[in-house]
Structure formats: C-alpha cells, structure tokens
Amino acid sequence: MPNSLRVLRAQHGWSQADLADRLGVSRQTVNSIETEKYDPSLPLAFRIAALFGLPIEDIFSLAPKEIDR
C-alpha cells in the first residue's frame, strides 16, 4: 500500500528501529510497510496515524489497482 511513512519518519529524525519501538512492532514490520510489501492492520494504521498526529488517509493511500478491484 503506497504510504508516506518513510518521509514522515525522516522528518522526525527517527530510525526504523526508533519508530518500531514507538509502535511496539519489529523493525522488519516498519521496513515492510515502508517498502509497500506489507499492509498494516487497521489498528496499527491508526496507531501510526496517532503517532504522527495525522489522519490515516494522509499517510496511506490505495494503489490504483486496489481501487479498481
């Protein structure tokens, strides 16, 4: 799922490990979300949104092929 997690993390000066600790997940999970290989669950997406103080739709967007499905 396309997302701006890497950009937001960089803006806060956090490493993947820092963000993973704040979210209570593994660094691999953060990396997989950033590289769009793994779509987070809704609760995790909400936690990410809350951490950055943004609405979910400002961080995550649907890929065009997912919209057409």
Place this chain on the structure above:
Amino acid sequence: MNAPSAVREQVTWRALIVAGVLFVAAYFVARGWIETAEPRSGEALAAALLPVPFFGFLLLTFVRGVRSMDELERRIQLEALAVAFPCAILIAFVVGLLHLAGFHGTNDFDPPRLWPLLLLPYWFGIVVARRRYA
C-alpha cells in the same frame, strides 16, 4: 508501550527451546521405559503417553509465542505453517506407503529420524515468508 519486539522474540525462542528440550527428553525417557515395561501393560501405556503432556506444554509455549509476536511475524508464521502442515501430512503419507512397499525394518523411518524432516518444511516456509517481506 509494548516491550521491544527483539526482547519479546528472545524470550519466545528461549521458552520454545526449553519446552522442546523437555519434550525430546520425555520422548527418550519414554522409549527407555517402554523397553523395560511389559508390552500392553498399564506401565507400557503410561510410558507411551509420557511425552503427551510435555508436547502440550510445547504447543502452549508455541501458541503463546505466536500471540506475543507482532502482526507481520504472525503473518510469517501463518504462511510458514500453511506450507509445513500439508507437507507434514504428505511426509506421513509417503512414510506409510514406503512401509507398505517394504521399506521398513531398518529404523530409517523411526520418529527421531523423521523429526528433522517434519521441521524442514516449517523452516523453509519461514525463510520464504521472511524473504517475501524483507
């Protein structure tokens, strides 16, 4: 905030190793006990069932471990088990057919020799799933 994921993973693996070692030890104690017990006796039955509670403990530890994992690691475990479970059934079928085909009596298909074979598809599934999400 939750305990760091790496710490949780370490605790999970330690608990799994302890539970696994206990189960394997119980299995070998049972094997030794069965050899000294009279066949089809209550003692032989008790010896044969000795590893069951230890396996229950191993299973409980594994389930607890999976529940303590983060959501991606749970997905990886699910995908690995989706490979391992049918493969374990296939191995059991093949071993049964090999017995029927006369390939028995050499201890080649003894459980201690089969365990690594049953674990291989699980590890293969873990490696494939980890690479997929890496």
